[in-house]
Amino acid sequence: MTAKPSVSDTHSSTTSFENWWKIQGEWVEEPNDRRGGYSGVQRIYAEGKLLYAKRQTGHIHRSLLHPFGRPTVLREQEALVGARKAGVTVSEIVYCAAEQSTQGWRALLITKALEDFQPIDERYANNGREEYGEALHQQLLVEVAHTLARLHTARWQHGCIYIKHIFVRITGEGQTLTPEIALLDLEKCRRRLTSKQAALHDMLQLRRHSPWDQADWQSLIGHYQLAMGRTFKTLYKATRR
Template sequence: MTVAFSNVSSLFSPANLESWWQIQGEWVEEPNDRRGGHSGVQRIWKDDTLLYAKRQTGHIHRSLLHPFGRPTVLRERDALLGARKAGVTVPEIIYCAAEHNAQGWRALLVTKALDGFQPIDEWYAGNGRERYGEALHQQLLQKVAQSLASLHTARWQHGCLYIKHIFVRISGEGQTLTPEVALLDLEKCRRRLTSKQAALHDMLQLRRHSPWDQADWQSLIGHYQRAMGRNFKTLYNATTR
């Protein structure tokens, strides 16, 4: 049985799972042994375009809809499509497919690199806040808040929202500099029954793993609540671990 998804731009030609599987590159996440199998990420090139390929063998998750399990890349594929539909910037899917045979599951998710983006914690470490000034930093906090609110309004919960999963890019020149925000690593992302469930889980988790002081956090939460159209008193007083 093969389950496939392909979103092919003019740069790529359709290919089956075996053809994509044979394209090898350097490991950026060495294969880990969990969930009954292996999963790792390689950096690969195709037609002079940088891609990331998540390779899995026997790496599955179980749910009420899939009691016998299915590869986690299929859940990540669904989340990437859902997030993009909600207006959140996430990696573009180039190819995704999963195959089940006598040896078990084999699955592959190929996404396009986010050109010019970097993890927001690296942006801070590189003195981005000092370089671009406080006004732009406040715009950045607003963009982070709006991106997360868009995700949660659509009832998608990231599920593993650490600061390293928020990426930033500063575009434009001079007085037209604009921060852009993207979200990565949606492998644990899932749909919740309510936006509140998604919001509280992710935002409290983010607070425990964030570099912001209380003033920055309250600024972010202010933007977030306005974007959500509701108040979460619990979030204002949340503290770091």
């Protein structure tokens, strides 16, 4: 099989691609068959670090810029870079590449683990809100609001913003505990023409897929609108489905 030059490769080396492709690990997201191929995520250990490898074959998306399709990890790579430039904490890219041959596409996205972060829904399930108290919970809502505002101000729309994609890490000790927020799974993330488009799509989706009651939601939206510097009446009226 003769591979064409890689579309996107942080190391620009076919050898590097083959070496990364051979590393296998435990599936943390079983491969799903869609978009003309499969895509799944493995937990691997390489270079002395815990890493996550998104492995794809023929798993493509099409757009006006790419009418014939390209692997979705390349879109995710762009989103990770864009989100980080916007000041949002996301997984750090170790390696990203895609190769096309007569048998189709193969693509890899290798990222570092988000150390000490956990999904907010898991934290709630483990009584994290009760353990640390209401004051810290309100700080968490503020940080979620500011994180999403930074993403949307840069016109990036997450596209699949469920509560399980928002991670939290608590730092500090005693009375100086501070929540830090990170976003995960940016595969469907894309740039919108306006920040309003990104904001309304993500925030209404988050409302439908979050455990927050109306009081928590009103608090989050209040901080979010202050960070955005504008008001979205639709968000105040939003209720969970």
